[in-house]
Amino acid sequence: MAHNDDAYGRMMWDFHRGIPAEEIAEREDGYITSGTSSAYFNPYCDWSPHQRESMNYVRGRILDIGCGPGRHAIYLQEEGFDVLGIDTSPLAIKVAKERGLKKARVLSITQISFRIGQFDTILMMGNNFGLFGNLKRARWLLRKMRNMTSADARIIAESADPYSTTRKAHLDYHKLNRERGKFSCQLKIRIRYEHYIGAWFEYLKVSRKEMAFILKGTGWQISRFIPEVGSVYVAVIEKI
Numbered sequence: 001m002a003h004n005d006d007a008y009g010r011m012m013w014d015f016h017r018g019i020p021a022e023e024i025a026e027r028e029d030g031y032i033t034s035g036t037s038s039a040y041f042n043p044y045c046d047w048s049p050h051q052r053e054s055m056n057y058v059r060g061r062i063l064d065i066g067c068g069p070g071r072h073a074i075y076l077q078e079e080g081f082d083v084l085g086i087d088t089s090p091l092a093i094k095v096a097k098e099r100g101l102k103k104a105r106v107l108s109i110t111q112i113s114f115r116i117g118q119f120d121t122i123l124m125m126g127n128n129f130g131l132f133g134n135l136k137r138a139r140w141l142l143r144k145m146r147n148m149t150s151a152d153a154r155i156i157a158e159s160a161d162p163y164s165t166t167r168k169a170h171l172d173y174h175k176l177n178r179e180r181g182k183f184s185c186q187l188k189i190r191i192r193y194e195h196y197i198g199a200w201f202e203y204l205k206v207s208r209k210e211m212a213f214i215l216k217g218t219g220w221q222i223s224r225f226i227p228e229v230g231s232v233y234v235a236v237i238e239k240i
Contacts, residue, residue, distance in 0.1 A: 007196035009091025060120025070096035133202035142218035
């Protein structure tokens with residue numbers, strides 16, 4: 001990743017250094033959202049109830065996909081778990097290491113394999129089920145995850161049900177996606193921060209029913225849903 005492409009990492013780096021930093025997400029249709037970076041650094045006591053409860057289902061050796069500055073990985077490490085955090089952002093990984101995460105690597109979700117080890121839990125918090133991107137890639141990656149996890153492994157994944165919205169801009173985008181043969185909320189977005197601009201990438205938000213459809217035939221199934229906060233929910237996914 002080129003220096004100027006790591007908008008997300010630069011934002012994390014600045015916030016870590018005490019500089020106020022706001023995330024800007026740009027959708028392919030020009031829709032813009034923004035938010036503070038503070039949530040990426042919140043301690044356990046400030047997490048949402050469903051996020052805290054989800055940690056009860058973690059076990060064994062953990063792979064934290066899209067770990068960012070290490071919010072979940074560092075907490076679990078402090079609880080005595082062996083955790084490897086991965087992220088595509090070099091600066092986010094640098095921040096995670098500075099904050100105390102012992103095992104952290106610059107690695108994309110598409111690069112995971114048994115070569116980085118065997119895991120008992122794959123963590124995809126912070127809406128990181130979205131990193132699957134699309135149906136084809138999701139099923140390919142889920143099968144890879146099956147081959148690099150223990151017999152009783154779990155995926156703990158957070159997503160957001162997109163169908164509670166009433167905003168016309170979102171409903172129009174959902175309609176456009178369906179016309180293109182995609183999931184309603186199969187996003188193409190990029191992150192911007194100051195003059196830094198990240199690369200475009202696919203990001204997926206799904207309902208519970210859509211998540212179950214994605215898992216079909218991959219060797220994984222949903223064990224339970226942890227009660228949501230608003231449209232956000234966590235699924236505990238077990239190996240069949």
